[in-house]
Amino acid sequence: MTAPRPTGLARRRARTGWLYTTPALVVIALVTIFPILYSVVLSFSKVRFTFGGLHVEEWTLGNYTTMLASPVWLEALLFTVGYTLVTVAVEITLGIAVAVLLDRLEAGRGWILALLLIPWSLITVVSAQLWDFLYDATFGAVTWLFGLVMDQPPVILGTPVPAITGMAVADIWKTTPFVAVIILAGLVRIPQERYEAAEVDGAGAWTTFWNVVLPALRPVVSVAVLFRVLQAFGIFDLPFVLTQGGPGTATQSLAVLGYKTLFQNLDIGMGAAIATSTGALVIVGCLLCLRMFRNQVDEGGAA
Template sequence: MTVSPTAVPDTRSAPRPSSPAPRKTRPPAGIARRRARTGWLYTAPALTVIALVTLFPVVYSVVLSFSDVRFTFGGVRVEEWTLGNYTTMLASPVWLEALAFTVGYTLVTVAVEIALGIAAAVLLDRLEAGRGWILALLLIPWSLITVVSAQLWDFLYDATFGAVTWLFGLVLDQPPVILGTPVPAITGMAVADIWKTTPFVAVIILAGLVRIPQERYEAAEMDGAGAWATFWNVVLPALRPVVSVAVLFRVLQAFGIFDLPFVLTQGGPGTATQSLAVLGYKTLFQNLDIGMGAAIATSTGVLVIAGCLLFLRMFRSQVDEGGAA
């Protein structure tokens, strides 16, 4: 008589009871406060340096904008506190002209850069080979320091041996003095700025293009949409948050433009290319009018903050629309 061994059930394939996920517990209030104090302690040196380098000059400039500052043999002395700097500035035709130039220059250059950046990004997105090399070449203008690129364009616009002047001479009997005439000077400066910053816009928009799901293109193709219909109804709506970010960065940079007109034209001819930043520099360091220069700088900062808040509000609404879609 044989006795069969007791059968042992195979439990390897049986489902094991799932253990509950560990609950995240918050540290006690005392430990959280100690961690917060430790964090503030470690970041205090960096925050102090930032405050001294950034916040203190800004606050001091605002204070000087409300004062009548005089130079004496012992240094600088505040004569009185007054609103005269702002009343004089707002009534000055030079300041109004600089404001009009800055606003108009910002609107035109940013609009052209966004249009060209979208076109360049769409082309780069369609490339299957060599995208990295082309993108690296496009970023060369953006990587150049603005003073260096401005000096390069100054050579190209030179009235005697400039390459751009020579090209105009091939089609015109009398080529224009580009940097010596108001309209050509503004146009030439805008071209230099667009050449430098369009690759930056293209990279931002390309980052938004690669995140568009392929299913949207396939759905548009199944609906019979052509290339233009797909671009207007699929691509552009998806790019609105990214375009808002690019516009925000470029408006802030273009509104405070200083180095490009300072190198190319010094704000001339006359005051044709004089931005608010250039006007503030001349008032403060050439005319030595500290109170008025601080008022111009403060007004420029207020306008920049207002524009930043406006575009941030637009950007938030675009993100909400994109999320809802």
């Protein structure tokens, strides 16, 4: 059966829609698509600065071969992947716990939810500066608390493992409420009849959670994972404010490495290659999350 042909009114409405959206699409293309494509092009070039601007000396794959052979890039990649996996796993776990508690509340849910969203509402640079004060080796509150139980409290941002842990804590503190809100939206959509059926079958609270709540939350959790993986993999502002990628290169993410290469070392081609490879990895991660999300939706529909 062929689809019905659009009427004259529908065609006029479509043309009007394109007319009104064209300016916005042009702006998006100029400020988003063009810089991305330009960065990809520069990643295949050897560039030097001249009085007239950038001058492409040659087109080459050398930026990528040098990058892939660089231990600094590999260390940044491993840190970014490990940081993303750990923080997202913790945030999803805590987000589910917080969402379940909020779902069980009879009164005061709105106030508690508003308080929980305060960390998420803060600009990351502001929250990073706040945690920088808390981690300060001289007057920081966290350092003072460690001093109560340790003779020599650690220099949190000056030692690799404490610095990575401290940065992860700051990230989890900020983004867990966002995950909890997404999962809470999934919880309130679970029909009450499912809980009643589980209770009739004699299921306890833990069994109900594993067999009723968690399967129903899989599509929502997949969405939360998608958002958090995309954000965590491109993390820049938190390590840049807290540690500048240090101590050494212990907290240097791919985004921080690309920034230093591009703006501090002024290596345009290599910086563009790092940015392009990071974007490609993000796209791969996004596609994997979307595939997982689609499978979860299909399973939920089949069930």
